[in-house]
Amino acid sequence: MTTIQESAGRGRPRSERAEKAIVDATLDMIGEGVTVSELSIEAVANRAGVGKTTIYRRWANKEDLVVDSLATLRLPMPEPGGADVRADLIEYLKIMRSESSELRNRCITNIALNEADRYPDLYRRFRELVIEPRREAFRQVLRRGVATGELRPDLDIEVAMSMLVGAMLFHTKMSGPDYPVPGDLPERLVDEALRGFRYDVTRNVAS
Amino acid sequence: MTTIQESAGRGRPRSERAEKAIVDATLDMIGEGVTVSELSIEAVANRAGVGKTTIYRRWANKEDLVVDSLATLRLPMPEPGGADVRADLIEYLKIMRSESSELRNRCITNIALNEADRYPDLYRRFRELVIEPRREAFRQVLRRGVATGELRPDLDIEVAMSMLVGAMLFHTKMSGPDYPVPGDLPERLVDEALRGFRYDVTRNVAS
């Protein structure tokens, strides 16, 4: 937490309503695609219906405000259902897809993809707080698949993860009216990945 | 070409040196991660060692300048070597990787990933001019593989492409001092994709 400490419990307490409004406004704007460098305290204050003073009293600078706001996004990845690897992978990819459509969760990809170069500190904190736990959850699904014998024992976990996650991000980022994301993309991705591209007459047709 | 027409060949001709310097400065800044909305004509002029007038004389607005500058990036994808599908795919992925490291070619991914929401017109023109030809070249490699029998006849071309391209973009975007891109990533990606994740005792070990 990078919030500036309040001095004591003496006077009027800080408004939680105002604080929430500020964080909400920040996240909304980031979700809409506003860059961190473009994000102005003035705009956040207006959108939150709050005086600039109220923001500067709590956060020393814009970066701290953004970090604290993003930290509220740390929703845990749900434990996968566990029927089989295929179902687990599809479940996670579907979560990713839903996140790309919900304004609030677009923040994650917007920050992760756009701000790495310009705000390395912010990016590092964000990565450890939000990105890495998700990657780890995804890795765990794949490792479990190897353990159960569903996946090849020599499977390259990192490469496999980047293929599925990367493809999903690729589609959601490139999507638009001309190129919508197919509804069954998670299933198709997982099936193609599990099966492999190569034509191999010795292999049975996938069920 | 959205450049403003020069009136006639009467007076002093426009300096090609200045024009090149302007475009170069624009592309350099975009490659360095400057957003289109952040890109200021003033900064471009300073960097190019040129008066603002010289820019405004040629382009009506920032967006036109950016479009024309990006249009100079339309380097053709080389014809793939053609030894086999694996070699062709690896070749294209290596091109993508090299583009992520060369400043000038970072423009492509920076624009493609960051500006879609805010500059739909620019994005559409850029996509048709630069992105789509590359996607099509990639698709062709996969289609050829299906035709030669190397790839499954029912392979989902779009999904397959997004897996390879998406994974490559994912790695290059996420890369940094902490998470470098493995040198043999193209090979590993292609091999995992061709082979499939699933453990299948009836299949021979991949060569």
Added chain:
DNA sequence: ACGATACGCAACGGTCGCGTTTCGAAAACT
């Protein structure tokens, strides 16, 4: 030579956001 156009440069008035300060009112404490 002469007119026309482009050059780099500097300055214009205007807008926006910065971070700070001041203000009167509101809401907690002793």
Added chain:
DNA sequence: AGTTTTCGAAACGCGACCGTTGCGTATCGT
């Protein structure tokens, strides 16, 4: 009641960039 702190609002001086204009110079065609 009196003190302390926060509240939203408004204004401050500052700097960046906007798009335009005028300046003296340079470089072309006629």
